Amino acid sequence: MADVDLRKLRYFVAVAEQLHFGRAAEQLYIAQPVLSRQIRALEDELSVQLFVRDRRSTALTPAGEQLLADARPLLAGAQALRRRVLRAARRADTFTVGFMPGLIVTPPVRAMADRHPDLTLELVRTTWDDQTTAIHDGRVDVSFVRFPIDAQGLSVRPLHTEPRVVVVSADHRLAGKKTVDVADLADEHLLQVPDLVPEWRGVATELRIGRADVPVFHSVEEKLEHVAAGRGIVILPLSVMTFYTRPDIAYLTVRDIAPNQVSLAWGADRHSLLIEEFADLAAALGPPVTREALGARDR
Incomplete structure (x- = not known):
């Protein structure tokens, strides 16, 4: 079977999510006839029918449902690959740290900058929805995460808990x-x-x-x-x-609710002396400072 074109997969996912060729074409900024031709070409390449269409509706066939389930992680993986390659090209002088709301990660970041004056430290704010995705897709080198998380594919170092x-x-x-x-x-x-x-x-x-x-x-x-x-x-x-x-x-x-676990996480396939050094700093410098703690310290 011929290799599947990622562009056609993106077009397919847009139609599958909208279940409307016109709206999908607008989302993709292409003409609807062009989109229809690309979907037909994909069906020819796979030798299956992906959609059932009539004048009133568009629906996925069983083959289309299976392709949608497989296409989403494939496209996400391709995007992650691109980000990781781009980051690798500039990794020698850049280190990016992700952090969740409420966490002030200044101490380990400043300590890392002091140790490596030629290293550019960047920060990325994450959320409950993307705190691990940012690691997998290469947006960050390491990230301060809050449990629960799916730790598959990650190395995780527990740091502290908080009420x-x-x-x-x-x-x-x-x-x-x-x-x-x-x-x-x-x-x-x-x-x-x-x-x-x-x-x-x-x-x-x-x-x-x-x-x-x-x-x-x-x-x-x-x-x-x-x-x-x-x-x-x-x-x-x-x-x-x-x-x-x-x-x-x-x-x-x-009173009777478990505390929240804060940890540092990075890709399990990443073997970097900078990551290990930052993890040691994050553990040694204690819990990230909160705004309340800063105010109490200044009084």
């Missing part, structure tokens, strides 16, 4: 308390993926039967806006909450 707190609106019924139990939160709207808070999920399952699903928000800023508006609660690491302190929300310690 997690529940964040509520300033006028919430619990806002005046200093500590709560997970059971106190069972009937609340959780504005994040429940799997990230298994303790809450366990006590809330029965009480939430029949309740409407709540949209899940992914950025810290989005979550806090909805908390402040009284639309639900979030559970965050303490350093995140102290970093984003604002007057229209309050945060409380949750």
Whole structure:
């Protein structure tokens, strides 16, 4: 069988996700007839039919569904390969560190810069959604990550744990308390993926039967806006909450919830003296400093 053209795969994925040739063509900035010809050419190369089309709809065939499942990681891998090659071309003088919200990673970064004055240190802010993807696709050399993560293909060095707190609106019924139990939160709207808070999920399952699903928000800023508006609660690491302190929300310690694990991670296939050196610095210099700790130190 002939090699599959990655460009045709990108075109196929666009149509498969839109299930509409016109919208897919607009997304790809190409003419619809050109897109249709490319899809037909791909079907000829693979000797299968990928879509069933009529005047009203476009649907994937079983072969199309299988190709979509395989094409997404293949295209992501190709993009990651390109990024890694580009980074390799300039790796001799650049080292990039990823970090999650709430973590201030200045101490190890400055220590690394002091040791290697000719090395350019770059920083990339990551999120819950891409903290490991940024490692796999080559955007960062190492990254400070928060568990839980999929550690497959990664080398991970645990650094420290920190408490997690529940964040509520300033006028919430619990806002005046200093500590709560997970059971106190069972009937609340959780504005994040429940799997990230298994303790809450366990006590809330029965009480939430029949309740409407709540949209899940992914950025810290989005979550806090909805908390402040009284639309639900979030559970965050303490350093995140102290970093984003604002007057229209309050945060409380949750007594019976596991702390958050902060670790340093990098690709398991990366064997670099710079990575090992940075990992040693991150472990030796202790927990990343929070804004609250900086304020306390200055008083």
